[in-house]
Structures are given as structure tokens and as C-alpha cells.
Amino acid sequence: MPHFLDSTQPDFEAAFTALLGMKREEAEDVDAIVAGIIADVRARGDAAVLELTARFDRLTLTADTLAFSPSEMAAEVAKVSPTDREALKLAAERIRAYHERQRPEDASWTDAAGATLGWRWTAVSAAGLYVPGGTASYPSSVLMNAIPAKVAGVERLVICCPTPDGAVNPLVLLAAQLAGVDTVYRIGGAQAVAALAYGTETIAPVDKITGPGNAFVAAAKRRVFGRVGIDMIAGPSEVLVIATGDQDPDWVALDLLSQAEHDISAQSILITPDAAFGQAVEEAIKRHLTTLPRRDIAGQSWAENGAIITVRDLDEAAALSNRIAPEHLEILTPDPEATAAKCLHAGAIFLGAFTPEAIGDYVGGPNHVLPTARSARFSSGLNVLDFMKRTTISRMTPEALKAIGPAAEALAASEGLHAHGLSVTARLARLNG
């Protein structure tokens, strides 16, 4: 049974704080193992990667077969059904169109002192995308990670995707092809992350690594952070639905279950000002849990982490949403924009009854790699800027230096940094002399 909370009850604050603080996932401590794997790959390169792949994925490769060849790619991609192919193409087009709008602009201006200031955005040169193997191998995630990188202008984009026992998901390869990925390596785990960060004889190092993975992959990404850039370490996924009593409880139930079916540690929360509506949603969920193929996972997630919170009004709903800072926020109310304007911390917002979160997972256009575990308070979903960096640019004229140089001299003196001061003084001496 999910958690039932009512904001008018005296124990509400305590219950809500407990819900917020609930630990849904125990992090496996694999750090020592991962440190050993990374050291091994750094020391022995390809040989280590090949041995670890044989051990963990039961797959014998050589340096020449680490990557899928063009003909292997073509043969796998040919297996995809026309329906799936068209669906993936539509998704890729919509994701690309959305992310192309995120390309940032350079700037340059001259200020009153005569200084020319500005900045320039440039792409990361090379990026590596980790794609899990097996059941969590999602072609949609390939598109969501690879397309922003390509839109940013990343020159070399590679994928590492393990193929345990040689099992390949043709849709993943098609997604890689549609997104413009250069090379797909059939390796995974910490050894893949190490190879991407440090390079081997066969795999050139990259500058940035993104993409989801298991505890080994997450620990490896944490360890190579600094050597390369990484995206956030994703936690279990969550959805918050704010809905009024006029909505269809069955639709809301399915949206909550979409989240719950991902993982037993996923969390689905409904906030509604209408207690009877909350009950109707709970009934609909119970009904679907008798037939849903992933009912074991979804049922456990809903029972352990799910919640239905009854509130006085939509303003209170927005205030609670800001404390949750949900990864996904659906607003199904007569005026969803009005409530959305008050929801300041969320990864992605879905407005109105016809925007189920599943649309955003696949074909909406915005990214589905989003900040989890309340990190929407301070971070954004994956976007084009994650594959770019901004260089600031300054050019002083003699007049500008005369105008602002003395302040730099004063501050350098106050901080005891004399060479800093002298580098300005020497120039001003010439200009004033």
C-alpha cells in the first residue's frame, strides 16, 4: 500500500519530511574493485579490456573486434522492423529539433572604458556515451545522449555498450546510426569507462563521458571525474503528478505506473486537492497491477515508495512540489501553466491531460536524462551545453588599461601579489611615461 498523507492532519509535516528523506536505494560499495579495474586498464590497455570482457561478459574479442565493423552494424540494423525504424526516426528528428534551439550564442562588446569583452562557446572534441547492455539497453537513451553531443558539435562520438554472451540490441545500433555516432565498442562496466577516460592502443581517450550504468559504471565515472567531464550520477527515477478531481483517474494511474515499472526503487507521487480522486487513482492502480506485465516491479515500487498526498489547494501542491524537486512533474489541472509558474524546481514539466510523461521519454523532443533525487534544486537535464564550454575573452586598449589598471594594482597590493601588480605597473609606466 502506498503512503497516504493529508496536509490538514497534524502529523503531516513529520510524514512529509520522512517521505522526502526516504532512502530508496542502497549504494553497493564497489569502489575498491573499480579502482583495481581502472588501474589495470591504465597499465595494460587493450589486453586488460579484452580479459575483463571475457570474464564479465563471457565474450572473446580481439583488438580488431572491439568495435562493430560497418558491415556488422548494417547487418544488425537491417533486423529492425519498419515500425520501430520509423518510430526511432521520428524520435531522433524531434529530439534534434528541440536541442538545436539550445545552441548558445557567442558575445562580444566594447564597454565604456574601451575594453572589448565577450565569450565564445566551443564543443568538447570527443565524447563517449555509456549504454547499458541487457534489459536496460534503451535505444531512446542512445538518442537522448548522442543527439545533444552531435548538435553541440562534438567531432568524435563513440559508444561503449556491453554485449553479454554476444547479445546485441539492433535498435541500439540503429539509434547510434541515426544520431551520427562514429564507433560502437562492445565493451562495458568499469573497464569501458577506464578505456574512454585514459585510452588504450585501440580506443582513443575522450574528454567527456555520459550515460547511465550500474553501480560499477557509476563508481568508475566518479573516479575518472576531473580527468574527463562526466554527467550527473543518476539515482532512481521519480514522477510527481499534480491533478485536480476533474481528471481521468485511469490516465493518472497509468502515468504513475509508468514510473513505477522502471525499477522497484522508482517513486511515484500524486498530489491532489480532491481526496476522492486520490482514492479513484489508487483503485485504478490496483486494477492495472493485476494485468501489467511488469506488475511485480511496479507493484513493489508503488507499495514501498508511492504516495498520495491530499492538499488544501494547488498553491499548497506547488509548495510541496518545490520541496520534492521532482525529476518529472505532470500537471493535470484546468490551468496547468498557472501552477507550473509556481513550481520552481523540476527536471521536466508536462502540462495538461494529453502530455503523459511517456511522451517525454521518447518523442516529445526535450531530453529524458534528468536530475533525480531532489537534485533538480541545483541541476538541469542533459542538454547541448553539457557538451560545450565557454571561453571568456578580454582585450584592453591602452586607454582601458589606464582607466582600470590602477584598481588592479591596488587589489594586487592588498592581496600581497606583487608580480600581479607589477605586470600592470610596467605597462602603465610605458603608457604614462
Next chain:
Amino acid sequence: MPHFLDSTQPDFEAAFTALLGMKREEAEDVDAIVAGIIADVRARGDAAVLELTARFDRLTLTADTLAFSPSEMAAEVAKVSPTDREALKLAAERIRAYHERQRPEDASWTDAAGATLGWRWTAVSAAGLYVPGGTASYPSSVLMNAIPAKVAGVERLVICCPTPDGAVNPLVLLAAQLAGVDTVYRIGGAQAVAALAYGTETIAPVDKITGPGNAFVAAAKRRVFGRVGIDMIAGPSEVLVIATGDQDPDWVALDLLSQAEHDISAQSILITPDAAFGQAVEEAIKRHLTTLPRRDIAGQSWAENGAIITVRDLDEAAALSNRIAPEHLEILTPDPEATAAKCLHAGAIFLGAFTPEAIGDYVGGPNHVLPTARSARFSSGLNVLDFMKRTTISRMTPEALKAIGPAAEALAASEGLHAHGLSVTARLARLNG
């Protein structure tokens, strides 16, 4: 003596690779100590912070005196000389003007399918800035961290700055005041980072922590990452100067020494197509090292980490710069913009003879918190976006859902996520039924 490299020599590639790979700083392993301090602050709050401050800073505080009172602030700030005050004000104004141009724009559009898409930027609610105490207590860094946060719209901005034995830097407090900081706590170390991340009875938790610190502070920031956002973990600072033979060797020498005087692990590199100019710069550096107040630090940094690299031409200089990915890049050539256009990876670029890096440290306007240790390959200097996050927004109409819903159904089926598919199917059934 610095490293002398010549790109025309057969051993150049090996020597340059060695220079790139040089480890300038051994990270102190303080992780276990820091883990204990964080656990203590989480468990005992104020009491732990007060005890640790008494132990490490030899300063007895109470919960009531953790923060500077308004009258204490005023008394300290009154000690600042008029010259320093005006210099700091000019710096604050210029930094604010530059960063105000970085405010991002929201977007909203309707696409061909009838979907309304877009995004919205919002500020992090609360941020904490760490300011080192003692000799590394730089008022300029207070401005560089605090002003972008305030420009972003951060509501509550606090500083933690240790005051060992009660020693306070009035300029730091004036900088805090000029930047609009709300509260300055006189605490430091891992205990300050823990208090900012988890909160205590007196100190409310924040969402983002930025600012430089020693090994304890860096380890604490790494540990609380995820609970809160952090900025990058800064390594030792570096400058690369690309200069032609027509430049003043004395100015270039002082620019290289500005970097070297920060820290013995700082690195200053000159790349020039003119070997005689390189020699002249080395002579000028030797001369200044006899008189510079921080000659011990600057001399050791230059001797151990400094380098003068002679190249064939400026294109080769730009190519090497891209491999170094310097934090600071000065280009002193007849046409610095032309070379800058080829330098794709750098934290900040300073163009022409009248733009010494020291200007950028204080009053130029761009931020001086920049990516070190080659991380300019994948990250940017501190900026307004570091204190904001982007929420994506989608709204489907019935027509839009009819147009793109079937593709979502197909992809959900191919990924085995049935509730995802049903959440779309249920809506389409109503619309088509």
C-alpha cells in the same frame, strides 16, 4: 631552470607529452578524517561545528556568534582604506556588468505537430560560498563567486570563512557586502562544508556550494556532491603565453611570474616562434626573481614547472595550446584574434599586449574561477548558469498526441515498458473513439 623545448627537435613530442603529464601536486589523503567530520556535524549540528572551530581555529564561538553581526560587519568594513574600497567597488561593478550579460533566456514555441515546447531557467534557491582564511583569503574571489550567484537570482547567499585565532580580513567582508551576501559565518574546513550541505540548528542548508579551499574542503565538497551541487574542484593554476618576438620580454616575464607567485605548483608556459625572445624573457624572469617579494614561491614554481617552448609558427603554437587546454591564455602577437580563433580549449583568453592576466584576476569583468589541469577541454569558468537550472516544458494538444503518440507506443513496446505504452494508448483510445 625551466623546461626548454623546441618543436623542431626530434625529442620534442616525448618532452611535450612529459610536460603535459607532469603531476604538480600530490593530493593529500584526508578522506577518512573528512568523512568523520561530516558525520559528526550531521549528528550533532551546531555543537560539532563549535567544537571543531575551537579545535582547528583556536576560536571559541557560540551559536549566537557563528555569524558576524551587522555591527561587527560595519566595524570591520570601516577599516578598509578609501583606495582599496574604490578599487573593490570598481571591480564589483565591472564583474556585475559582465555577468549580467550571461542571464539566459527562456524559450517557448509551437511545432508543426501542434506541441508547445520550451524551457524555463530558474535560480538555485540558496547557495553557500567557501572563502579560505589566512593568507589565501582573497576579496577578489568573494566577488567572483558571489556576484554570479546574485545575478542568477539566488535568494539566500551565505559565506563560510574561517578566522583562525579570530583574524579577520576586512576586505573580504567589504567584498561580501558589495556582492549582496546575506550572512558571513566565521567557520571553515570540512565542518563548514558539512554545515552548508546538511544544515545545523543555526545554519540553514543550501543547494549549491562553490569556492576554493584546502584539501579538507575539497574532499568535503566531493563527499557532499549529489546532496548539493558543487563547482569544480580546483587544481593548481596555470598560464600559457603565446608571444611573438616584437613583444616586450619584461611584460611577458611579469605575466609568467604573476602565475608562478601563486603557488609552487602553479605552472607558467611561454610559447614563441622566436628563440631569442624566449631567452630574453628568461633573462627578465631571472632579474625579477632577485627582487620579487614572493621570489621563493615564484622561483620554485618557474624552475620546476615553468617552460619556454620554441615553435615554427603561430599555427603550431595554437595546436600545442589546444593540447595544453590552459586555464589562462595570453596572446601577444600582431594579430591576436587570428590566433585566438584557433585556440579552442581555454578557460579565459587575454588578447594583446595591454591585457595582462592580472587584469582578469581583478577588474576585467570575466570570472577568474576557471578550469585548471586541462579541464578546459570540457568545462567552463564559473558563470551565472552555475547558479541556475533549466526545466524543460512540454504540452501536447490532442492533435499533437495523435501525431506522435503512436511512435511512443512503438518504442515503449520495443523497450518492454508496457505502462508507458498504455498511458498513451488510453488517451488515444478516447481521442479516436
